[in-house]
Amino acid sequence: MKLPAFLRRSLRNKVTALVVATTLAALAIAALALLYNNIREYRETELAQLRTQAAILARASAAPLAFNDAKEAANALGILGVNPAVEIAALYGADGRLFVTFVQGGVSGADLPQLARAAGTSVEDNRVAIFHPVVQDRQALGTVYVRARSGLTERLLAYLGILAAATGGALAAALLLSVWLQRAVTAPLLGLAEAARRVIDKRDFSVRAGKSTEDEIGVLAEAMNAMLASLEREIAERTSAEEALRTVDRRKDEFLATLAHELRNPLAPVRNALYLMQAAPDDAAMGAEARAIIDRQVRQMVRLVDDLLDVSRITTGKLALRRESVELRAVASSALEAVEPLVRQRGHTLAADLPPPGIRLNADPTRLAQVLLNLLNNAAKFTPPGGRIEFSAGIRDGELVARVSDNGIGIAPQMLAEIFEMFAQADLSLERTTGGLGVGLSLSRRLVELHGGTLEAASEGLGRGARFVVRMPVVEAAASGAPASASPAAAPGGRRLLLVDDNTDFVDSLARVLQRMGHQVRVEYDGEAGLSAAREFRPQVAFLDIGMPRMNGFELARRLRAESGTAAAILIAVTGWGQPHDRRQAKEAGFDDYLVKPVEIEQIERVLQAVTR
Amino acid sequence: MRAALAGLLMLLCAAAAAQPLEHQVKAAFVFKFLSFVDWPAQSFAGLDAPLAIGVLGADELLAELNGIVQGRSAQNRPVSVRALREGEKPAGLHLIFVGRAAAAQIPRLAVLPGVLVVSESEGALEQGSMVNFVRVEGRVRFEVAPEQAERRGVRISSRMLAVAQHVKPGRL
Numbered sequence: 001m002k003l004p005a006f007l008r009r010s011l012r013n014k015v016t017a018l019v020v021a022t023t024l025a026a027l028a029i030a031a032l033a034l035l036y037n038n039i040r041e042y043r044e045t046e047l048a049q050l051r052t053q054a055a056i057l058a059r060a061s062a063a064p065l066a067f068n069d070a071k072e073a074a075n076a077l078g079i080l081g082v083n084p085a086v087e088i089a090a091l092y093g094a095d096g097r098l099f100v101t102f103v104q105g106g107v108s109g110a111d112l113p114q115l116a117r118a119a120g121t122s123v124e125d126n127r128v129a130i131f132h133p134v135v136q137d138r139q140a141l142g143t144v145y146v147r148a149r150s151g152l153t154e155r156l157l158a159y160l161g162i163l164a165a166a167t168g169g170a171l172a173a174a175l176l177l178s179v180w181l182q183r184a185v186t187a188p189l190l191g192l193a194e195a196a197r198r199v200i201d202k203r204d205f206s207v208r209a210g211k212s213t214e215d216e217i218g219v220l221a222e223a224m225n226a227m228l229a230s231l232e233r234e235i236a237e238r239t240s241a242e243e244a245l246r247t248v249d250r251r252k253d254e255f256l257a258t259l260a261h262e263l264r265n266p267l268a269p270v271r272n273a274l275y276l277m278q279a280a281p282d283d284a285a286m287g288a289e290a291r292a293i294i295d296r297q298v299r300q301m302v303r304l305v306d307d308l309l310d311v312s313r314i315t316t317g318k319l320a321l322r323r324e325s326v327e328l329r330a331v332a333s334s335a336l337e338a339v340e341p342l343v344r345q346r347g348h349t350l351a352a353d354l355p356p357p358g359i360r361l362n363a364d365p366t367r368l369a370q371v372l373l374n375l376l377n378n379a380a381k382f383t384p385p386g387g388r389i390e391f392s393a394g395i396r397d398g399e400l401v402a403r404v405s406d407n408g409i410g411i412a413p414q415m416l417a418e419i420f421e422m423f424a425q426a427d428l429s430l431e432r433t434t435g436g437l438g439v440g441l442s443l444s445r446r447l448v449e450l451h452g453g454t455l456e457a458a459s460e461g462l463g464r465g466a467r468f469v470v471r472m473p474v475v476e477a478a479a480s481g482a483p484a485s486a487s488p489a490a491a492p493g494g495r496r497l498l499l500v501d502d503n504t505d506f507v508d509s510l511a512r513v514l515q516r517m518g519h520q521v522r523v524e525y526d527g528e529a530g531l532s533a534a535r536e537f538r539p540q541v542a543f544l545d546i547g548m549p550r551m552n553g554f555e556l557a558r559r560l561r562a563e564s565g566t567a568a569a570i571l572i573a574v575t576g577w578g579q580p581h582d583r584r585q586a587k588e589a590g591f592d593d594y595l596v597k598p599v600e601i602e603q604i605e606r607v608l609q610a611v612t613r
Numbered sequence: 614m615r616a617a618l619a620g621l622l623m624l625l626c627a628a629a630a631a632q633p634l635e636h637q638v639k640a641a642f643v644f645k646f647l648s649f650v651d652w653p654a655q656s657f658a659g660l661d662a663p664l665a666i667g668v669l670g671a672d673e674l675l676a677e678l679n680g681i682v683q684g685r686s687a688q689n690r691p692v693s694v695r696a697l698r699e700g701e702k703p704a705g706l707h708l709i710f711v712g713r714a715a716a717a718q719i720p721r722l723a724v725l726p727g728v729l730v731v732s733e734s735e736g737a738l739e740q741g742s743m744v745n746f747v748r749v750e751g752r753v754r755f756e757v758a759p760e761q762a763e764r765r766g767v768r769i770s771s772r773m774l775a776v777a778q779h780v781k782p783g784r785l
Contacts, residue, residue: 063772066645067755068638072776137648137687 011186016178023174024167031163035156042155046128047121050146053083054132058144061091062136068093070100077102085148087127091134092116092143099142116143126150188217192224205232251421255439262304266297273297302600311439314446321364321450328359328400332393335372342380343389353392361400361474363451371444371455375404375468378440382466383408400453400474405467411459419457420445448472495608496520498539500530500556501574502548506597510543513601527551531559534566541608542566543595546575546582554589561590572607574599638753639746640677643710643731646744647687649773652707653766656727657690664690667697667706669722670715671733678710703728711742729767738781743767747778754778 057076064073073091077100080086088109089102096116103109121130129147133140188210195209205228211221273290280286313319336352343350372393379389383406393402411419420441445455453472459465497519501507504525511521522537524530528550534542542560546553553573560566573586573594586594595603633641647664664687668675675696682692697703699715708729709722716734723730723741732742743762746755759769760783774780 060772063649063770063776066648067642067773067776068752069754069776136645138689139645139648139685139687 011189012182015182015186016175019174019178019181020171023170023177027167027170031166035159035163038159039152039156042152043123043128043150046148046150046152047123047130050121050128050130050148051132053080053086054130054144054146057089057146058132058134061144062134062141065091065093065099065134065141066136073100074102080104080146083148085151086146087149088112088145088147090145092145094140094142096143113145116145119143123150126153184213185217188213188221192217192221195224199228205235259304259308263301266301269293270297307439307443310443314443319446319450321367321447323362323364325360326363326365326368327357328355328361328393328395329357331363331365331369332372332391332402335369335376336391338369338373339376339380342377346380346383346387347385348380348383348387348389351388351390353390353394355394359395361472363472364447367447368451371447371470372402372404374440374444375402375470378468379404379406379408379466382406395474398474400470400472402470402472403467405465407465409466410462410464411457411466412462413459416457416459420455494518494520495541496522496537496539498522498524498530498534498537498542498569500524500527500533500542500548500553501545502526503545507545510599510604514604527553527556530556534560534569535563538565539569541570541572543572543574543599543604544591546573546586554585557586557589557591570607635753636671636673637677639733640674640681642746642753642755643674643678643708644681644685644687644692646708646729646731646773647692649770650708650729650762651768651770652729653727656707656766658705662690663693664688664708665706666692666694667703667709668694669697669699669709669711669718671710671712672696674710674712711737716740723761723765725765727766729762729765729769743769749778756781758783 057079060076060079061073063069064071064076077089077091080089080102081104084105087103087105087107090112091099091101092115093099098112098114101109101112117131119131119133121128123129126149127147128150129145132144132146134142134144191212192209195207198204198207208225208228209221211218211225270293273293276286276290310319332352332354336350336354340350376389376391383389387407389404389406391402391404393400395401441455441457448455448470451472453470456469456471458467458469497514499507499511499514499521500523502525507523507525511523514521522533522539524533527548530542530544530548531551544553544556548556551559553575557571557573560569560571570593571591573589573591574597575582575586575594583594593607595607643666647666652664666678666682668678675694678694682694686692697706697709699718703709703722703725706725706728708731709725711719711722711730711732711734713734716732716737719730719732719734719737719740719742722728723743729744730742731744731746733746734742735747737745738756738758738761741761743758743765744755745758746753748754755777756779757769757774757777758781759774760781762769
């Protein structure tokens with residue numbers, strides 16, 4: 001069934017129409033029933049009255065009829081004058097002929113029946129009429145005829161008037177009721193609809209439908225609110241997840257840009273230095289300065305790339321510690337030593353509180369030094385020239401506690417957590433003076449965590465310095481004690497060294513450096529050539545690349561170990577892959593040690609020192 | 614259909630009795646008086662005992678009345694009519710019509726208990742008659758002396774009194 005438009009659109013109209021229609025229908029049915037009953041009763045009463053009147057009249061007119069007394073008969077009929085509804089009355093004799101008539105109210109008696117008819121009532125034309133026999137002592141004396149106006153029409157009109165008034169009143173009541181009903185039924189629903197509309201229009205999921213009733217609408221409101229709540233939660237989660245993804249993405253973009261910049265930056269001074277060396281090959285002072293520049297810049301690049309490699313290892317979960325017994329003082333000293341040039345360059349004062357010698361712990365010395373150096377470097381970098389840097393390291397409550405504090409630019413409170421995020425940099429402005437990839441702190445914290453410790457930052461705010469604290473459980477190392485790793489000594493010269501690597505630039509430059517250090521150096525570019533050179537050259541130490549054409553480093557090492565002439569040589573693997581798997585394989589192939597590219601001169605020196613001993 | 618038939622019948626009757634004679638009217642009235650008068654119960658021999666009418670000195674009326682009562686009843690009783698001879702003892706009668714010729718008999722008859730005396734002579738009420746026919750403007754009317762009837766145990770309906778030409782006052 002199709003509803004009219006005004007009902008389809010509004011619940012309020014529906015309720016009103018419902019109430020009004022119900023009221024009208026009930027009223028109409030009740031009115032019709034009452035009307036029918038009333039009319040019937042009224043007609044019956046009317047006829048009964050007429051019958052009574054006719055009977056009385058018949059009795060009163062019996063004697064006049066019997067004795068043919070017209071005057072007395074007229075008197076008898078005259079009684080009807082008390083009833084104004086009676087229009088006409090007549091008496092008929094025993095022979096059926098009209099005897100006496102009575103007319104009142106200006107009615108013409110023209111239509112009066114001239115002869116008596118059989119007894120009975122008749123209703124027509126809003127009139128009731130009766131023929132009634134006059135019987136005395138069982139003898140028919142004649143007939144009475146009475147005709148009266150029916151009060152039915154008047155009655156009906158009055159009744160309809162009352163009905164109209166009642167209908168009007170009921171309608172008013174129905175409208176009032178519908179207003180009330182609307183408040184009770186429609187209003188909560190409308191509230192619900194309004195809430196739904198707001199949600200749809202504004203995508204505002206924090207909207208809640210007001211619950212004012214305990215009925216089905218209340219249940220609906222609760223269900224809707226529950227749905228909205230879970231929707232809101234989900235959307236919030238999704239939004240924050242998207243936000244996080246966007247942040248990571250943005251950081252990566254920034255990181256790439258920074259990386260390119262940071263990698264490109266050292267190249268310009270290197271080129272300048274090379275140009276100087278070519279332009280004035282004989283100027284010893286300028287040559288030394290150029291070399292110093294190249295040395296500094298290359299170191300910087302190596303550090304950057306090291307960091308990058310570490311980041312990649314951390315993100316792929318491949319960073320492993322090489323724990324050994326470490327002398328805490330030695331590690332701290334080496335870190336302080338490494339940062340010293342930068343501290344001096346920036347004019348800082350560095351106050352160091354070193355631990356007493358002899359404290360050993362089980363840690364990866366390189367990584368521990370890397371962490372301390374990173375913190376010291378940051379302190380030097382983020383403190384304006386002439387600042388003060390304090391360093392302390394020691395054992396407190398069975399825990400290694402190392403502190404680096406400065407009076408530099410500080411960290412805003414909201415950045416304290418973020419600085420440890422990968423690729424985060426507190427200052428992203430183009431004018432920033434500090435370089436770096438923004439991975440140092442993240443890396444440091446991961447390294448400390450791998451040691452089972454924590455790295456925390458504290459700052460009073462921007463411009464008020466920063467303090468970084470490393471805490472690490474002390475795991476007592478075996479008493480045997482490996483040689484202190486950081487005790488550089490003069491490089492002993494005069495060794496026979498074999499270098500095999502297919503990276504000619506790397507291997508040639510390394511050979512040149514080692515020759516300058518006084519060693520005898522032989523260079524080959526593939527495994528087979530390396531093997532035949534070794535047989536003839538009998539190197540004391542051989543540095544072998546792993547990934548090489550014709551014969552890989554593992555194979556070469558096995559061969560060298562297998563031949564009597566080279567079995568005693570020190571074999572060092574040099575590779576770009578520092579995975580534990582490779583390390584184990586190298587050991588199995590007969591290597592004595594394992595260096596990860598880029599290889600520093602210092603590392604080679606250390607290896608050679610060990611050989612000497 | 615029935616109504617029409619009844620009407621037709623009445624019309625025929627009316628035509629037949631177009632101009633009723635005086636004795637005919639009086640006979641009809643006498644018969645009708647039976648309906649408006651109450652007699653004491655002891656004046657009847659039994660429940661089915663007839664209402665007995667005696668006619669004295671009015672042969673035409675007697676004949677007419679005989680015709681009227683034929684097969685008819687009054688007050689649930691059959692009606693009998695007989696002639697009353699002068700000097701005859703009026704035993705068992707309820708109504709005695711005394712003709713003009715026998716008016717002298719009225720005082721004697723008017724003392725009989727339980728008998729309504731109907732007469733047609735001027736001043737008859739004074740002689741003890743209870744209902745007396747008179748002529749008024751050429752029509753037959755009657756006058757009544759209800760108190761005199763009452764004295765003999767006969768009660769005349771007030772409705773009959775209402776159509777009487779004259780009601781003789783009396784101590785009732």
